[in-house]
Amino acid sequence: MACCSLKDPALLSAYSLLKSVQEIDPDFKDKVRVPVMVIVGMQSVGKTSLIEAILRFPVGYTDRNTGNRCPVRYIIRFSEHSRYVVGGEKLHNQAEVQRKVTEHMKSLQKRNSFSNQALTVEISDKDQLDIDITDLPGLQDKAEQDSENIRQIVEHYLKDESVIPVAVCKAEKSHETQIDFSMLEDVGLNAKHALVVINYFNKQLGDLHSVSELNSYCAGYLDKFKRVHFVMLHFEEGIDKDSMGFDERRRYDRALIPGEQKKINERIEHLQEKEPGAQVKPGVLKALGIGSALDDMQSRLSGFMEFNRTNLTVAVKEKIEALLEECKNLRESVDLDADSMWQRWDEYMLDFQTVLKGIFECKHNDIKSDLQSI
Ligand SMILES: Nc1nc2c(ncn2[C@@H]2O[C@H](COP(=O)(O)OP(=O)(O)OP(=O)(O)O)[C@@H](O)[C@H]2O)c(=O)[nH]1
Ligand SMILES: [Mg+2]
Secondary structure (H helix, E strand, O other), X not given: OOOHHHXXXXXXXXXXXXXXHHHHOHHHHHHOOOOOEXXXXXXXXXXXXXXXXXXXXXXXXXXXXXXXXXXXXEEEEEOOOOEEEEOOEEEOOHHHHHHHHHHHHHHHHHOOOOOOOOEEEEEEEOOOOOEEEEEOOOEOOOOOOOHHHXXXXXXXXXXXXXXXXXXXXXXXXXXXXXXXXXXXXXXXXXXXXXXXXXXXXXXXXXXXXXXXXXXXXXXXXXXXXXXXXXXXXXXXXXXXXXXXXXXXXXXXXXXXXXXXXXXXXXXXXXXXXXXXXXXXXXXXXXXXXXXXXXXXXXXXXXXXXXXXXXXXXXXXXXXXXHHHHHHHHHHHHHHHHHHHHHHHHHHHHHHHXXXXXXXXXXXXXXXXXXXXXX
């Protein structure tokens, strides 16, 4: 499979369309399994920050006491025309998107309810990339009062065999102490299918003293998981993103990917100075940074479409034929009714003519008899 076809925007857009059709047509759901890509992880590991890194503006509703109460599906598209829709409501700008998502979460919180039903957020803009991804509420420790409700939502998504999970975890000292991953496996995460994003990499990267240490730290994870990426979704320590206004946050989010990459490069240069001649392994280099994780996420969706091209084409063709047949039947039934309506109208007009004729004849006879009587 050619590399560029793995991130084909046409395939990614077709994927979103298929998924939306499937949501409104249960019949189609049985015919073809379109996977849903979900972001899963413990609370506050940076799931929504990953979405914000894609969007390059804030959407998150982070409430330390309650967290998200339902999944949020983000349909993100590159387009020449800006379009923002949340829960079916068309909005004017990005700030309104954040406000609507927050309002939705607050209204669930007010009713003290949780929901499996995803809030759909559609964002099209000329600086967006193509992706369709669902942000799940963060899992909590068993002692927390909402933990069971959230667990049920996450399990509901993970039990679907076709799910593509993006598991976000906080970087630990080594892959061996990465215990939050086993908590995710407890709720049904299949490590083989998961794309693992190790966030909070700043701390670990700062603690590594040489290129060899970086290579062996990452190699531990790369051996354990099939697809893993090391990212810093908050690359500048000491900055309080949560207290920023919308515009300031957007500036931060826009600078995030290049800023993070710059920081990674500077750190590698520093480690190389300490260990002259040492090279970061290509597999490790490829796994560093938010950009590499986003590439991989897009490739998974595009790859699904490419791999299932034949099945999908057959299913879509069958669906189109079934819809055309339905259309034909509908048209015929309308035509039939129209015919019978015309026939009734003709009969009515004939009756009307007969009545008129009768009246006229009556009148005529009356006049005739009147004349005769003169
Ligand atoms: N220091 C540091 N903070 C981070 C990092 N990633 C995210 N944060 C911060 O952690 C907090 C939670 O981040 P979110 O992205 O909302 O986490 P989440 O996983 O979506 O949280 P829930 O939806 O509540 O489970 C925010 O204040 C982020 O700014 C990181 O890599 N380093
Ligand atoms: Mg979140």
